[in-house]
Amino acid sequence: MTNAKRTVLELLGRAGMFPGEAEELVALVEAGAIAGAHSEIGKPQGAPAGSGEAYAGGWRDGSLAVSDELGRVAERALERALGPALPGSPGAVARDRHPVGRVDVERAKVAVLPLYLRFSDLSELDPEVSDEVLAAVLGTMNVVGRVGYAGQLEEFTSSRWDRLTRLYAHYGPRGRIAMHGRYSLLHSPTSIAVLERLVATPSALRTEWEHAELPPAWLDGLVTAWQASKTPPD
Structure with missing residues (x-):
């Protein structure tokens, strides 16, 4: 050992x-x-x-x-x-209350990237913005939760595979929705983590989001897109 x-x-x-x-x-x-x-x-x-x-x-x-x-x-x-x-x-x-550190954020980046690539293409989101988004996400959980977050994300994507596929097909880089605007976060690997927290702890996520002063439209856009992807289109 x-x-x-x-x-x-x-x-x-x-x-x-x-x-x-x-x-x-x-x-x-x-x-x-x-x-x-x-x-x-x-x-x-x-x-x-x-x-x-x-x-x-x-x-x-x-x-x-x-x-x-x-x-x-x-x-x-x-x-x-x-x-x-x-x-x-x-x-x-x-x-x-242990603050989110650089190591926490880097581990989260490693976890979300391969999961995102199962549904979409990698986009060019500002790395600094990605760090801020992931720090807000990780702020909703304690240190033990952060350590085990990779497994939690894997379980989330596996259990909601069809819905995530529809979501990224319509709103992701290959979809018909423009990258800029309220759905732009779906062009970033961090969206996987944000979506998981939206399902698990929506109130805590919104609190951390506001504390980090991230654009409210990004979070609202994900909520709208996630609700729209609940059922397959006719």
Whole structure:
């Protein structure tokens, strides 16, 4: 494990990432993996069919013990990644307020690009604007959610494949709608992330959008296009 981590840090350094950012990225990935495992194991699991009452009770107690310990491991991993919780504040609250950083945004870029290319062509949206949009998107979730966001985006695109296909066919770069205007965000890979948040947490997204002072028309355009793509055209 130590050798693998050192190799990853070296590769990130060769790619131009600063040592501190590389350490943070690896630590967040570790924390996210453990937190994800804790979430999975924390789901109720019944004992095998046909088990006696005593066996089922032992199974339940053992599962709870493993889940509790994994939760503590996840907590320590988050402390290594983000530092200890603020004095007098619950850890979850302190970490929910952890600001969106450059590493968070870069990870989101890597996640949205291949998903967007499944539906459309890459466009030339200002990189600075893309960063601002993704920062607003990531501001709607806590740090653990940001670490696992790539998987969440994958699930979103897979479960809504037909609707997204219709959406980008009509409003994307190959559609009949002009790039400039209220639908211009659909010519950007960031639109995948914005759409996912529109479905998952629309109120929180609008709050972050307004806080970032992004054009309201972009968000309203996505809402209109998403609603229009709900059913196939006649």
